[in-house]
Amino acid sequence: MTLKEVERLRPEDFKDINVPISTMLKWFDVCDAYWMHSGKIEDPHVELTSGKCSNGFFDCLRVLKYLNLSEILANQMARKIRFYMPNEKIDWVIGSPMAGITFGHDVARALGAKIFMFTEKDPSQNGKMLWKRVQIPEGETVLQIEELITTSTTLNAVKEAVDEGNYSPVNWVPFIGVLVHRPPELPVSYYGDRGVISLIEKRVWAVEASECELCANGSQRFRPKTHWAELTGKR
Ligand SMILES: [Zn+2]
Incomplete structure (x- = not known):
């Protein structure tokens, strides 16, 4: 498979199927992203x-910069999330900067969520995130989407920022969705009280x-x- 062929993949051709991990990794490989x-x-x-x-090495942006691949992978993410949470109401999808923003947006659309937003990096504190531009009304549910998880650091910084910055308590759904889960040890099934739904998982x-x-x-x-x-x- 060549980059030209990957660039021509059509999201509608993958909408109703589960794409094997080997195929997704092939796309990453062709994009020099893995x-x-x-x-x-x-x-x-x-x-x-x-x-x-x-x-190992992953750079999701090298894949997600292609609109077609981002859409296909976001659809795959949404399919898997719906498999684990068929009846869960998902009002908000929240991601983290930078590479996670466009992917989270595409996943939100694929899930039929109402709102997509993202946290911001706190310029004054390394590793800390901020949530200050919008408010999640009480009772609405929130799903966190990440493009890459290595350790829980960014993951937790996002949750902490939203929990701290939102005026009313935040109702997180019981899973986190991630495109590439690459922890230093496997298996990792939970971060805090939320389970992990990943499309690609490798021990790195x-x-x-x-x-x-x-x-x-x-x-x-x-x-x-x-x-x-x-x-x-x-x-
Ligand atoms: Zn060495």
């Missing part, structure tokens, strides 16, 4: 911006180079953003 270490010790691995080593670890088994065995490490070809073997 790479996982093969497990072979001699193959290279990822050097993160933090300086840590990792066995990150460790200091001094503790990295791949480095210790001579595997080279590359930064995905600058050395994609060396990392992936793609030309």
